[in-house]
Each structure stands twice: as C-alpha cells, then as structure tokens.
Amino acid sequence: MNExxxxxxxxxxxxxxxxxxxxxxxxxxxxxIHQDKVVGVVPNIGYIHRGIEKACELNDYxxxxxxxxxxxxxxxxxxxxxxxxxxxxxxxxxxxxxxxYLRVVWSELSRLQSxxxxxxxxxxxxxxxxxxxxxxxxxxxxxxxNEKTSGHRIHLSTCAIGGVNKDMxxxxxxxxxxxxxxxxxxxxxxxxxxxxxxxxKDRTVGKGVLPKKRAMLLGAVGPTARGSGIPQDMRxxxxxxxxxxxxxxxxxxxxxxHARLLVRLEEVFQSIRLIxxxxxxxxxxxxxxxxxxxxxxxTVVRIEQPRGELFYNVMGNGTxxxxxxxxxxxxxANIPALVDILVGYDVSDIAPIVMSVDPCISCTxx
Amino acid sequence: xxILHGALIKMPRMIKRVLRSLLSxxxxxxxxxxxxxxxxxxxxxxxxxxxxxxxxxxCERVCPSSSIKIYQDSGRIEYQPFRCIYCHICxxxxxxxxxxxxxxxxxxxxxxxxxxxxxxx
Numbered sequence: 001m002n003e004x005x006x007x008x009x010x011x012x013x014x015x016x017x018x019x020x021x022x023x024x025x026x027x028x029x030x031x032x033i034h035q036d037k038v039v040g041v042v043p044n045i046g047y048i049h050r051g052i053e054k055a056c057e058l059n060d061y062x063x064x065x066x067x068x069x070x071x072x073x074x075x076x077x078x079x080x081x082x083x084x085x086x087x088x089x090x091x092x093x094x095x096x097x098x099x100x101y102l103r104v105v106w107s108e109l110s111r112l113q114s115x116x117x118x119x120x121x122x123x124x125x126x127x128x129x130x131x132x133x134x135x136x137x138x139x140x141x142x143x144x145x146n147e148k149t150s151g152h153r154i155h156l157s158t159c160a161i162g163g164v165n166k167d168m169x170x171x172x173x174x175x176x177x178x179x180x181x182x183x184x185x186x187x188x189x190x191x192x193x194x195x196x197x198x199x200x201k202d203r204t205v206g207k208g209v210l211p212k213k214r215a216m217l218l219g220a221v222g223p224t225a226r227g228s229g230i231p232q233d234m235r236x237x238x239x240x241x242x243x244x245x246x247x248x249x250x251x252x253x254x255x256x257x258h259a260r261l262l263v264r265l266e267e268v269f270q271s272i273r274l275i276x277x278x279x280x281x282x283x284x285x286x287x288x289x290x291x292x293x294x295x296x297x298x299t300v301v302r303i304e305q306p307r308g309e310l311f312y313n314v315m316g317n318g319t320x321x322x323x324x325x326x327x328x329x330x331x332x333a334n335i336p337a338l339v340d341i342l343v344g345y346d347v348s349d350i351a352p353i354v355m356s357v358d359p360c361i362s363c364t365x366x
Numbered sequence: 367x368x369i370l371h372g373a374l375i376k377m378p379r380m381i382k383r384v385l386r387s388l389l390s391x392x393x394x395x396x397x398x399x400x401x402x403x404x405x406x407x408x409x410x411x412x413x414x415x416x417x418x419x420x421x422x423x424x425c426e427r428v429c430p431s432s433s434i435k436i437y438q439d440s441g442r443i444e445y446q447p448f449r450c451i452y453c454h455i456c457x458x459x460x461x462x463x464x465x466x467x468x469x470x471x472x473x474x475x476x477x478x479x480x481x482x483x484x485x486x487x
Binding site: 059062063065066067070137140144147148150151152155157165189 | 383393404405406407408409428430431451452453454455458
C-alpha cells in the first residue's frame with residue numbers, strides 16, 4: 001500500500017440470531033462491526049409472537065389465568081399472579097392471608113429457578129462448562145420442590161382468582177425448609193467462583209458498562225437497573241405478603257456485566273431467605289375466596305419478575321370477556337439498554353453482554 | 367508466584383469436591399434404562415369414570431384449552447390428550463368426582479388421538 005493512501009474503512013454487518021447457541025430464544029441483533037468492535041446494533045423482534053393479548057379478550061376471564069401463565073415459561077407463576085391480582089382488584093375479591101404467603105413462596109421459587117438457570121447459561125456463554133453443570137444440578141432441587149407442591153416442574157398452575165388452588169401441609173413445609181438449606185449450602189460453595197475466579201472476572205469486569213444516569217434515561221428495569229446502582233424493586237410496593245417481609249433490594253454500583261451477575265447471585269440468597277421467612281410467618285386458614293362478580297373498570301398491576309418490572313393493565317366491561325389486557329414485560333424495557341451497552345465492545349464480548357440482561361423473548365412478544 | 371500460592375490454597379478444597387463428586391450418586395438417571403418416578407401428585411392425563419359422570423358439562427366449561435367436549439344427547443365425551451395442558455382444573459371442578467387424574471402424560475404419537483367415553487344406557 002502506498003503511504004499516502006488511506007485504508008478503506010469498511011463496516012461489516014453480522015446478524016446475531018434468531019438462532020444462536022447463546023440465545024435461548026429467538027431475537028435478531030444486527031451488529032455493525034468495525035475492526036472487531038461493535039459500532040451499531042439494530043434489534044429485530046417478532047419471531048415468536050402468539051397474540052396472547054388478543055386471545056385474552058376473546059376468552060373467558062377465568063380461563064385467561066392459564067393463558068397468561070403461558071406468556072413465559074420461566075416466570076409463569078408471576079404472570080398468572082399479576083393477572084389474578086388485577087382481576088381480584090376489579091372484582092373486589094379479598095385474598096386470604098395464607099394464599100398471599102403461598103404466592104410469595106412460589107414466586108420466589110420461580111425467581112430462584114430463573115436466576116439459577118441464568119447463572120448456568122451465563123457460565124456456558126463464557127465457556128465455563130463445569131460451572132454450568134454444577135448450577136443446573138443445584139437447580140434441580142428447586143424444580144423437584146415445584147413438582148412436589150404443584151404437580152409440575154415448570155408450569156405451576158397453582159394461582160387462581162381469589163387465592164391459590166393448592167395448599168402445603170407440614171410435611172411439605174419441612175421439606176421446603178431442608179431443600180432451601182441444601183440449596184443455600186450448595187450455592188455458597190459455588191459463589192466464590194463468581195466473585196473471585198479469574199476466568200469469570202476477565203470476561204465480565206468492565207464489559208457492557210451501563211452508568212446509572214444512562215440506565216435511568218433508557219428505562220432499564222430489574223437486575224439491569226440494580227446492577228447500575230438504581231435501587232428499583234417492585235416488591236417494595238408491598239403487594240401480596242411482601243409488606244410483611246423484611247428485605248432490601250440488592251444493588252451494585254459498577255454497572256458492568258459482573259455487577260449484574262452479582263446482583264442475580266445475591267438475589268438467589270435473598271430469595272432463599274424470603275422463602276424461609278414466609279414459611280415461618282405463614283398463618284393457618286383458607287387459601288381461596290370465591291369471586292362472584294365480573295371484572296368491571298380498569299386497573300394496573302406492577303410486580304417484580306426475575307428480569308424486572310412486569311406491568312399488567314386489565315380493563316373489564318362487566319361481562320365475562322375483558323375489554324383489554326395489556327402486558328408489558330421487563331425484557332422489552334431492557335432492549336434499549338441492551339442496544340446501548342453493546343456498542344464499543346469486542347465481538348467476543350457480545351455473548352456475555354447479551355446474556356447479562358437476561359433476554360426473555362417469549363415474554364417480550366407475547 | 368501468587369498463582370502458585372492461590373493454587374495451594376484452593377487445592378484441598380478442589381480435592382475435597384472431586385472426592386465428593388466421585389463418591390456421590392450421579393445427579394442424572396440413565397434414561398431410558400431407568401425411568402424416573404413422578405412425584406406424588408404430579409399432574410398427568412385424565413380419564414373419565416362413566417358410572418359417575420352425569421354429563422353436567424362443568425369440566426367442558428372450565429377447560430382452558432377446550433380439550434373436553436361433552437355431547438349430552440348421545441351421552442358421549444371426547445377428550446383430546448394432545449390438546450390438554452394438564453392443569454387439572456377439571457378434576458377440581460367435577461362435583462361427581464368422575465375424573466380420575468393420573469401421574470403419567472401421554473407419550474408422543476404420529477397422530478393426535480381422541481379418547482372417547484360413552485354412557486351405557
């Protein structure tokens with residue numbers, strides 16, 4: 001090349017997804033790459049739209065519980081709970097205290113299994129196969145507890161309008177307690193790997209940095225926001241039995257992938273503690289109150305999913321069919337942040353950065 | 367030097383873990399040679415007890431996936447196991463306790479079969 005000639009700057013466009021080993025679900029990110037650095041990202045969603053919001057308007061409002069539960073596989077109980085809370089508010093149905101505690105137990109179990117699943121997938125995305133295997137083996141404890149109490153490992157189907165449709169006897173509660181202690185012991189053994197191990201820190205520290213102001217501007221939610229120092233947690237609104245439980249949101253200020261990783265890891269211990277506290281405080285009594293009215297009016301419910309804030313806007317018109325059921329899921333809120341944090345990093349960092357916001361595309365597209 | 371120091375500190379813990387993993391039972395089962403037992407109360411398929419059923423259609427009304435069809439005139443029930451989501455709402459709803467839950471789900475098949483039950487009059 002002649003010295004006076006300038007090298008031609010060529011940008012390459014690389015499609016990432018919708019099928020990719022790192023992505024558990026279909027989303028396409030089109031990366032513009034310049035000299036191995038990401039300079040632009042265009043997200044493309046719409047591969048898994050199922051029209052659940054419209055189906056909610058055509059269905060009986062009681063059957064919608066099962067339908068909303070199928071918006072997402074991992075946090076299915078929380079979707080059902082958010083929908084039930086909305087309908088209970090519209091029909092003035094009082095939920096018994098025991099049912100509120102049981103709902104918290106099951107939602108924290110969902111959070112546990114979701115975070116453990118993510119920790120395993122994240123370890124897999126940075127090539128740490130043995131850690132992935134260890135985490136997923138420990139996740140089995142949660143799944144078998146789910147199966148024993150609800151009848152299924154993933155889709156619990158225990159939430160119903162007016163309470164829950166399954167109760168726990170003393171034997172199950174003691175099994176829960178021993179299961180939680182075993183899980184805590186196992187995860188405590190694995191936790192130093194996430195805190196100290198060089199192979200994890202090399203791939204995560206200083207990557208995908210999302211400063212606090214930027215996170216607020218882009219409307220990040222959940223662990224993505226908490227990893228950037230924003231103490232935002234919908235559980236502090238005190239829905240269900242959370243008002244009687246003692247907890248503070250887990251916050252890290254660094255804003256990088258490692259901070260988001262540690263937020264999720266520490267939330268695992270927080271969830272275990274909350275479940276134990278719930279089982280201690282759970283009162284005796286019925287678990288279900290019948291509702292005898294059709295939903296009328298409009299309401300908004302905000303609850304904390306494993307990935308962030310879940311928003312349900314349910315409108316009823318006094319008949320058995322709803323006028324509208326609008327669902328806004330945390331991954332949709334986190335996509336602007338995801339697009340922002342990828343810019344400026346190497347192609348090899350794409351996988352851990354994408355995984356760090358824990359994208360759930362089934363939720364996003366409904 | 368500090369890497370060597372770190373390895374010396376970690377080594378006993380690693381050996382302990384390796385020995386424990388070697389001596390403990392495997393976390394997985396050798397499927398299909400060993401089939402895992404479902405937990406008590408696992409929600410599987412359903413079957414109808416026609417001696418008890420009064421064809422009231424309660425199960426059909428509550429079924430979220432519309433997998434149960436009841437024809438009162440002919441005394442016939444059609445249950446589509448491949449449509450069923452195993453929620454067991456019908457089991458809880460049935461006043462006559464005519465629906466028997468099982469712990470096994472329907473296996474894969476080439477054709478979507480329909481289970482037909484008829485009242486013998």
